Amino acid sequence: MGFGVLGINHLLAPVALRGAIAEIANRRLHHDRSIHGDQSLILLSTCNRIEIYFSSPTLSWTHSYLLEILKRECPLPFDQLLYTFFGKACLRHLMRVTSGLDSALMGETEIQGQVKRAYLESSEIRQLPFELHFLFQKSLHVGKKIRNRHLKRGAEASLESGVEIILEKHLKPGTPLLLVGASETNHRIALHLRKRGKYPFSLSNRTASKGDQLAMSLGCPFIPWKAWQEAQGIVFATSSPTTLLDPEDTFLFDGKKRLLIDLGVPQNVDPRLRANPGVTLFDIDEIQKAARNGTGRKERSNIELEISQETELLFDQFIKRKKLAELSLASPDRILQKLI
Numbered sequence: 653m654g655f656g657v658l659g660i661n662h663l664l665a666p667v668a669l670r671g672a673i674a675e676i677a678n679r680r681l682h683h684d685r686s687i688h689g690d691q692s693l694i695l696l697s698t699c700n701r702i703e704i705y706f707s708s709p710t711l712s713w714t715h716s717y718l719l720e721i722l723k724r725e726c727p728l729p730f731d732q733l734l735y736t737f738f739g740k741a742c743l744r745h746l747m748r749v750t751s752g753l754d755s756a757l758m759g760e761t762e763i764q765g766q767v768k769r770a771y772l773e774s775s776e777i778r779q780l781p782f783e784l785h786f787l788f789q790k791s792l793h794v795g796k797k798i799r800n801r802h803l804k805r806g807a808e809a810s811l812e813s814g815v816e817i818i819l820e821k822h823l824k825p826g827t828p829l830l831l832v833g834a835s836e837t838n839h840r841i842a843l844h845l846r847k848r849g850k851y852p853f854s855l856s857n858r859t860a861s862k863g864d865q866l867a868m869s870l871g872c873p874f875i876p877w878k879a880w881q882e883a884q885g886i887v888f889a890t891s892s893p894t895t896l897l898d899p900e901d902t903f904l905f906d907g908k909k910r911l912l913i914d915l916g917v918p919q920n921v922d923p924r925l926r927a928n929p930g931v932t933l934f935d936i937d938e939i940q941k942a943a944r945n946g947t948g949r950k951e952r953s954n955i956e957l958e959i960s961q962e963t964e965l966l967f968d969q970f971i972k973r974k975k976l977a978e979l980s981l982a983s984p985d986r987i988l989q990k991l992i
Contacts, residue, residue, distance in 0.1 A: 656738040659703030671918030694774040707783040744963040750795025756940040812844035814943025829853040830883035833890035885911040888920035898922035
């Protein structure tokens with residue numbers, strides 16, 4: 653048994669393609685019971701990446717099975733856009749992910765929690781093998797260590813700062829904003845906006861009770877779902893699998909100028925609205941580009957070197973534990989629990 657990953661990210665694919673693959677992966681693979689027993693997977697799905705980590709006796713077969721599902725059901729072409737890593741290369745990749753080195757915003761901290769949640773959620777759905785436990789536990793440990801050592805101040809750029817940059821370019825200070833979605837992302841943006849004090853904001857959410865509760869905690873008004881006609885600036889950050897605004901929403905053609913910021917993956921706003929002269933639309937890739945500042949080249953080089961060293965050390969440890977388990981006829985999972 654070994655491990656591998658099949659994925660796509662912000663460096664290779666636009667947000668529309670990432671959204672399509674995320675929808676398929678969540679619907680078809682996340683709770684797929686046909687991958688069970690000697691085959692298992694962990695789905696990591698974020699705004700910037702969709703990655704399927706898997707373990708099986710025959711990695712090539714499992715890889716082909718996953719790829720076939722995506723090819724059959726994805727409506728958009730993705731040839732040459734997916735990446736695959738096996739064994740040591742897979743371990744190195746996940747350590748780069750957890751450390752924030754592979755993020756759109758260098759060193760961002762949210763990815764650590766996203767990887768941990770994906771691991772724990774998959775552990776609840778199915779019994780994971782030793783290989784995936786080792787891969788994720790060690791990668792999370794290394795990611796935390798690298799961030800504490802090299803990125804103590806966190807990312808030098810953030811999604812919140814990207815949103816603020818776009819707002820300042822397109823809206824006058826004091827212009828009311830509407831945040832659509834009671835998500836963690838919008839919560840962070842709201843706290844950032846409140847701290848800055850340049851733009852008053854309100855909140856709207858499909859589930860009124862959840863949205864009203866968050867609005868009360870933020871001290872802002874709650875706007876009923878779809879009552880968005882008066883908003884000049886709207887920030888969308890929901891997990892909706894379908895678009896929330898499209899050319900059928902007639903209020904967007906009332907002659908008013910509107911700024912729409914879409915942080916959803918899949919997209920919350922239909923990209924066809926870019927053709928509307930009254931709409932200025934930014935997606936998450938454009939917001940991250942505005943925010944990107946990054947860590948210096950020397951710091952990035954030091955982190956890459958440390959990850960390479962950790963990869964060699966931990967993969968050698970992984971092979972030794974597998975051999976030890978075989979010799980002692982003990983479960984490698986028990987050995988893992990004893991040594992971590």
